[in-house]
Amino acid sequence: MLHNKSYLKRGRGGKVFKAVKEHYLRDDIWCSVECCTICSHTEPILSSIPAKTKLVTKPHYIIPDTNVFMNQIDIIEHPALQNVIILQTVYEELRHLSLSVYNRLKKMINDPNRKFYVFANEHHRDTFIERIKEESPNDRNDRAIRAAVKWYATHVKQIADKGKSLEIVLLTDDAENIQRAKQDGLLAYSVREYVEGMIDTPELVDMLGNVRISDNKDKKIVYEEHLSASQITNGIKNQTLYQGTLNISMHNYLEGSIQNGDIQITILGRKNLNRAIQGDIVAVQLFPKSEWLRAPTAVIVEEEEEKNLAEELQENCKPKEQSEEADSDLFEAPQPTGKVVGIIKKNWRPYCGFINKQSVKGSSTSTLSENVSVYPIDRRIPRINIRTRQAQNLMGQRILVAIDSWHKDSIFPMGHFVKALGAAGDKLTETEVLLLEHDVPHQEFAQQVLNCLPVEGDLWVVKDEHLQRRADLRHLNVCSIDPPGCTDIDDALHVRQLPNNNYEVGVHIADVTHFVKPNTPLDEEAALRGTTVYLINKRIDMLPGLLGTNLCSLKSKVDRLAFSCIWELSPEAEIVNVTFTKSVISSKESFTYEEAQARIDDQRLQDDLTKGLRVLNDLAKKLRARRMERGALTLASPEVRYKLDFDSQDPIDVEMKELRETNALVEEFMLLANISVAEKIYKKFAASSLLRRHPPPTAFKLDNLNKAISAFGLTLHYETSKALADSLDEAVLPEDPYFNKLLRILTTRCMMQATYFCSGTFSVHEYRHYGLASEIYTHFTSPIRRYSDVIVHRMLAASIYDDEVYGSELIDKKKIEQLCDVLNHRHRMAQMAARSSVELHTNLFFKGKTEQVEGYVTRVLKNGFVVLVQKYGIEGIVYSSDNSKTKLNTTASNSTSPIIYNSHDNSLDSITGDGKKISIKLFDKVIVQVSVDEDLVGGGAGGMRQKLKLELVKPVVPGLSVSNDTSTDNNEIIEENNYNNKKDKRENTNGGRKKKMKIENM
């Protein structure tokens, strides 16, 4: 049956033409109810005996309307909701309204356990309806939904006549819709009514969206009304407003900023932030110049300090102490400030957090619904008010919550409970929290992904057919060098002398793209994950284990497929030429760094493999010397590794990582391969190469560092990376051997991040990698654990084989650009997750212990200072005793001697009891006591942050003693990394469990 529908459409040039849409109506769309004998479906989805609830005493199927999915998707996602019929009308509306809701629903539909059935009501002869004249599309769709519900209700009645008793329930929060449905004799309920009837899952009531709780009893307007979309568009167009992504400070959740082109606009205070949340794209209006910032706002604010909310809301949020500091301004020019006038795009996500105990009023047996406030783990997110009946149960737990709305008369946003994650402080719970908080996809691989793996499984072997397009390099003395216990070996090396006395050096990389074909579910999953994430006690793989640790891994004594980069190098390590080929190799040995080093050092060993290692080592040193000569930087990060207990995986010891020559050897050739490959693919894909760039540092941060080291008579020059490298080499204090390393750590923090980019979106001079002093660079050497390398492998194959077939994904500039955005995000999140994992294990390590250790001051703030404890690679804040920001520059309340922040020297000064002046400045060596804050039920945030406590022991400064935080400054800490550390990605722990402390960042 064919339905023709013609309508008028306005074309591009404004021309009107008549379009005809063909609409097929069919008789073969079935109900999908298992026990139905009327329909002739083969694989019915809906169960024959769906559940009953208190409200609907007969077994039934649920049909929700579009708004239910839009507003209550967390409820729908709950496993208790099964046997749901999704009408095509609803499904299509959702796809247009919210891609995220649509995708979440799609996932549920694909899960056979959920029994979600999509009913093609728009194509069903009995349920399709035409739009009536004067009827709005919305009304038409509502009617279509009711028609489908009616059809189902009648249909299940027919089934019932044959013995099975079933009902259909329309779920809608639209009162009028319920009314009409009831008039038609249909069962219809609001989500709240329905969920309240599900007595076995009381948590569902908590998950109802859009709860409206006001935390502001007078209902006074707290925030300014947001501008309308058209006002914002116009404002941006006529340049009275600025658009940017809001970034909230890690140290002060009341300070945000946006970057718009070259200007950074700071937004101070809750009122000016005007309900925008970290990551939102906002429209900002500038303040007059007289209100701009003239000095940095170096204060740390924690939520515990919100003693006087009302007062804070009244303040006009001008930067403080402007006048006092007029003569010691730190900024050369005032920094722009402004306020948020509208939110262009919300970036809300589910947040992990915990219930503030003090907000819970009910008794311990109470199951009445009450309003409580949830502190998100991410300090940049405001607390969220939720309504829950499980407050008592949820105290002490990590929970997931979602924000529903933020009204202008409400100080904090409103949200709802999503699910409980487990007890705070529990290692598994906390690991889940950090994966969720860093947006790390960590579910098991789906079946359709696993279906892409070779059918032979681990019995897969290299066959003759593989050799047809590949060089057979199995006779070469190839070996790999990795951290102990490494199972995902993605690189191996060989060297041999040529008749002309030059050397042939080969870098062989796992041929992942042989197994991961473009646009397969496996490829899509790897692209989504972007990178393998290494936590201290866990590795979240980018590729399924069969590939990552077996078929792709270049294990010794077995044939493996590789992608080889082979150079002819002169004895002085000059490149004579380079070739690339797909190959088959058979690694002779998988060395650890230590083993390879021992072979090199033991002069009694004269076998070919060992001699080869010595040649490689010698060539690597020459390559490195030349790289340094060009101005490559040796940067540093405070790195340690934890030894974990075999059973509990709790840390039992901590040690600094040892670096050997062999680490540098591998690194040097990997860098060389990455550069050679970048040059090659750029020739073929000038506009769409996936490359990696590292911009030079901005002057501002390095100037501040220079100011601090001028006290030691030192200066860093940074016009070029060469100048910086040289001045870093010279910045040595003979009395303090650690000083240079510390300076490199701090310099590293002044660096920009290296990022992936599409060659067509930058001009050639911007391709440069500042840290490596290379004109062009990419990632080729780790395709098992980085998706960037997978794309680069495909580009390289297309560059060397004329007959290589490739799709638009390699030449579409826009697609590569979008991919780079995703990869940069994943890469950054992976680093931050790894860092959080170190923090978590540091807390576990210090549980029940205290230790006095030496540390260095790495940052001075107005109300405290940051100390780096190199022994543990941790950084924490020592607060001044009164960290209320309003009193900072006056006196510490309980001390007779004031602590004064001296902005001129960037120091905290005080006088001891015996009249001696004490001052804390950058690079000062101090003794701190480290312990873990075990109080889980204390005041304020309830100690739920689980943090290390750093207390100053020496020098003793009155008032500078209490502390309670170890939040490392995540937004600043090392992004670029010493080349030495690249490979330390798979450090072994006891018993062969692998972990990674630091990912390669170059």
Ligand SMILES: [Zn+2]
């Ligand atoms: Zn049927």
